Amino acid sequence: MSRIGKLPISIPAGVTVNFDEKTNLVSVKGPKGELSQKIDSSIKFENKDGQITFSVDENSPVDYKQKQAFHGLYRSLVNNMVIGVSEGYTKVLELVGVGYRVSNQGNVIEFSLGYTHPIFMQLPKEVKVETKSERNQNPILTLESCDKALLGLICAKIRSFRMPEPYKGKGILFKGEVIRRKSGKTAAAK
Numbered sequence: 001m002s003r004i005g006k007l008p009i010s011i012p013a014g015v016t017v018n019f020d021e022k023t024n025l026v027s028v029k030g031p032k033g034e035l036s037q038k039i040d041s042s043i044k045f046e047n048k049d050g051q052i053t054f055s056v057d058e059n060s061p062v063d064y065k066q067k068q069a070f071h072g073l074y075r076s077l078v079n080n081m082v083i084g085v086s087e088g089y090t091k092v093l094e095l096v097g098v099g100y101r102v103s104n105q106g107n108v109i110e111f112s113l114g115y116t117h118p119i120f121m122q123l124p125k126e127v128k129v130e131t132k133s134e135r136n137q138n139p140i141l142t143l144e145s146c147d148k149a150l151l152g153l154i155c156a157k158i159r160s161f162r163m164p165e166p167y168k169g170k171g172i173l174f175k176g177e178v179i180r181r182k183s184g185k186t187a188a189a190k
Contacts, residue, residue, distance in 0.1 A: 002068050002069075002071040002072035002075070003072070004071075004072040004075055004076060005054050005056075005068075005071030005072040005074075005075045007075065008051045008052065008053050009051065009052040009053075009075070009078060009079050009082055010050060010051055011047075011050045011051065011052065011082060012030075012082070012086045014030055014031050014086065015028065015029070015030040015082060015085055015086050016028070016029045016030070017029075017047055017052060017078075017082070019045050019047060023038065024038055024039050024040070024041055024045075025037070025038050025039075026038075026039060026045065026078055026081070028078070028081040028082055028084075028085050029085060030082075030085030030086045030146075031085070031086065032084065032085050032086065032087070032088045032146040033084070033085055033126065033146035033147075034085065035081045035084060035085060035146060035147060037074070037077050037078060037081060039070075039074045039077075039078075040062070040070045040074065041057070041060060042056065042057050042060035042062040042066075042067045042070055043055070043056065043057065043067075043070050043071060043074050044056070044057050052078060052082075054071060054074060054075045054078075055071075056068070056070075056071050080148045080149075083148075084145070084146035084147055084148055085146050088144055088145065088146050089144070089145055089146070089147075089148050089151050090142065090143070090144045091142075091143045091144075091151055091152075091155050091174065092140060092141070092142050092143075092174065092175035093140070093141040093142075093143070093155065093158060093159070093172055093173070093174060093175070094138045094139070094140055094141075094172070094173050094174070094175050094177075095111075095113070095138055095139045095140075095141070095162075095172055096138050096164075096169060096170050096171060096172075096173055097113070097114060097162070097170040097171065098114075099112065099114060100112065100113055100114065100138075100139060100162070100170075101133065101139055102131050102133070102139045102141050103131055103133070104129050104130070104131050107122060107123040107124070107125065107127070107129060108120060108121070108122050108123070109121045109123065109129060109131070109141070109158075111158075111161060113161055113162045113172075114162070119161055121157070121158065123143075123154065124150065124154075126145050126146065126147055126150060127143055127144070127145045127150065127151065127154060128143070128144040128145065129141070129142070129143055129144075130142040130144075140175070141158070143155065155174075158172060159171075159172045159173075164177070164179050165179075166179060166180060166181055166182040167181070167182055167184055169181060
């Protein structure tokens, strides 16, 4: 049995969890939104007394190792959904570099990252965005959503516009992220 898969998920107040046995679809609804996830037929879902548990179906034709992997995977996915619809997820990005700017009009973000043109990015409606630019401080971009996977995907896409580089420490970083700096050619010549 998977160590993570064995752990029960407690359902907080205000969150409802439904499971459709025909399609193996788990739906989670809460104050922050609604999410759904299809689970594999080799995993049994049980919702009792405000706790969700997952177990492996021994009679399914799926390989044993694959069942173990699915056990932990689907437990983690449903747990992330429950946390997302009750509390939500927030990622804070910081733009480090001279002249780097960010602004938003609704769910359209405009980046100025030292290229010859601005970069525009349309966010899905599930993601809320807030930008903050103060004098003598790096611009801050705050993203908020109930879907952890979608939020991570968007953050990865935004970081790909200007990946953090180790020589000057410039780029788009997560708030509090430390870039391991390298010394340039001058240090190697001595």
